[in-house]
Amino acid sequence: MGVRRLDLDAGIVVDDFLQTSRPGIFACGDVAQARELLSGERRILGLYPVAVQQGWIAGKNALGRRLAYRPQPSMNSLKGLSFRLMVVGRQQGEAIVARGKDWLRKLYLQDAKLQGFVLLGQVSQAGMYMDLLHRQRPLKTAELLGQGTGAGPGCRLPGTWAAG
Numbered sequence: 312m313g314v315r316r317l318d319l320d321a322g323i324v325v326d327d328f329l330q331t332s333r334p335g336i337f338a339c340g341d342v343a344q345a346r347e348l349l350s351g352e353r354r355i356l357g358l359y360p361v362a363v364q365q366g367w368i369a370g371k372n373a374l375g376r377r378l379a380y381r382p383q384p385s386m387n388s389l390k391g392l393s394f395r396l397m398v399v400g401r402q403q404g405e406a407i408v409a410r411g412k413d414w415l416r417k418l419y420l421q422d423a424k425l426q427g428f429v430l431l432g433q434v435s436q437a438g439m440y441m442d443l444l445h446r447q448r449p450l451k452t453a454e455l456l457g458q459g460t461g462a463g464p465g466c467r468l469p470g471t472w473a474a475g
């Protein structure tokens with residue numbers, strides 16, 4: 312009986328349950344090429360929290376559960392020197408830029424849906440933007456830069472968004 316090889320690309324290709332092309336064999340973490348949130352393509356994200364999440368799901372599924380992996384966006388963060396920086400998702404579409412004395416925020420929208428964001432200086436809104444990224448629902452400018460976002464009056468909005 313021939314042994315079915317695993318589908319390989321940049322890593323081990325897995326489905327939405329982190330199962331490889333060989334039934335009953337699962338992969339996770341830096342070796343696994345799983346679906347990415349925004350592109351829908353299978354990619355290695357190379358991130359610790361993603362590896363932990365995938366490990367938990369792959370382990371459960373290897374034991375017979377059928378848990379779907381929640382795709383994540385690419386992300387990078389830096390805390391050091393004298394500033395904090397977060398770059399999440401893709402920098403694609405219209406850019407909404409807001410800045411203050413010691414912070415900068417860039418939000419990227421395509422078809423009114425958040426595609427990515429860059430936070431420099433202040434990163435306290437990261438959770439909210441991450442949630443909007445996951446939901447992929449149409450947004451209005453007010454939701455992105457309105458009450459509670461701390462964007463302030465210094466926002467520079469592209470024409471199509473300036474009308475709100």
Ligand SMILES: Cc1cc2nc3c(=O)[nH]c(=O)nc-3n(C[C@H](O)[C@H](O)[C@H](O)COP(=O)(O)OP(=O)(O)OC[C@H]3O[C@@H](n4cnc5c(N)ncnc54)[C@H](O)[C@@H]3O)c2cc1C
Pocket residue numbers: 339340341342357358359360362
């Ligand atoms: C320098 C550096 C900085 C990073 N910084 C960040 C960061 O700031 N934030 C972030 O989210 N991610 C960061 N990462 C990525 C993060 O560390 C990885 O995404 C995560 O550790 C992947 O987990 P893993 O379990 O898939 O692989 P690993 O953590 O690499 O674990 C694989 C394990 O398998 C072992 N192993 C390898 N071959 C064999 C073998 N043949 N037999 C038995 N054991 C074997 C290895 O020794 C290792 O212990 C960083 C990575 C590096 C290298």
